[in-house]
Amino acid sequence: MSMRIGFGGKRMKIINGRRSIELSSKPKSMQLDDIGAQLEVRRHPGARRLTLRVSRTRRAVIVTLPLQCDLDEAGTFLHRHIDWVRARLDSLPNQVPFENGAAIPLRGEPHTISFSGGIRARDAGIAIRNTRSTLPAIVVAGPTDLAPSRLTRWLWKEAQSDLEASVAHHANLLSLEAKRVVVRDQTSRWGSCSTTGALSFSWRLVLAPGFVLDYVAAHEVAHLAEMNHGPRFWKLVNKICPEFETAKQWLQVLGPDLHRYGPSHARAR
Known part of the structure; x- marks a missing residue:
């Protein structure tokens, strides 16, 4: 087995159980090719021991080190x-990239992706096609090599539209106002509220049933009045x-x- 761990200007190479330290000008997040996952090594001032976890949302292996811990120990710990x-990664559900025919x-409703093709990008468009015998299809026209990123951008816009409408509705009920509604590709939380009144949301909420998106919007609107999770907030x-x-x-x-x-690689732009 061979893997590399990068952190803090040093890089440790582990080959067949033997370890050596290599100098590197930049810390790196490495790919564990043999198990198909990203590896992240973090130092944390509050950590008292080495910990290891697998992120379900990002399919990443995360090793957390105390400040005084040597990278040599981290490599041994991971090995x-x-x-x-491997067992944790194998238990995760399969990834579903935006590809032709994917569901x-x-x-909240299942759809299939259909890349209808086309030569000119200017003719590209996205539409929902309903049939009686099969699932509704999200039809993405235009060059197929650009279709995944085009679909991603469309989903972001749909999420933005749904969230803006839901935020406006809930804010009106509480006589509040959100300064801004932003859609992001965030994995640690579904929504957030800044002290300036800007609300941020995960674009993936558009994949969930409407009542779920509506709740997250209401949750963040309530934070405009109560920046906590106390009894008044939940009221x-x-x-x-x-x-x-x-x-x-x-x-x-x-x-x-x-x-x-x-999408398999790039985020929407």
Whole structure:
């Protein structure tokens, strides 16, 4: 087995169980080619011991080190637990890239992706085609090599539109105003509210049922008045989204699976 770990200007190479330190001008996030996952090595001032986890949303292997820990120890630690890492990665659901014929959810309903082709990019468009015998299709016209990124941009715009409408509705109920609504490709949270009143959301909410997106919008709108999760905050959420508990449960159980879907490489631009 061969892998590289990069952090803090040094790089450690592990080959057949033997370790050596190599100098590197920049820290790197490396790819574990033999198990198909990204490896991240982090130092944390509050860490008291080495920890290892597998991110379900990003399919990444994360090693956290105490500040005083040597990279040599990190390599040994990872090597000792590599079978556990493989088992965790194997338990994750398969990725679903945006490809012709792939099935993805849109607003909670299954759809198939159809790349209809075409020569001129200016003729490219996206439409929903409904049939009685098969799933609805998201038809992406134009050159097929550009279709995945075109579909991604379209989904971002659909998410932006849905979230702006939901935020405006809930903000009006509470006589509040969001300064800005932003859609991002974030993996650690579904939404966030800044102290300046800007709300940020994951574009993948457009894949979830509408009541789930609506709850996340209501949650962040309530933060415009209460920047905490205390009783007054949840009272506001309940006021504008009475069935929020159902949406919360949906996100806890099914939310991580939404991160399976996306373009193979580049993000939308």
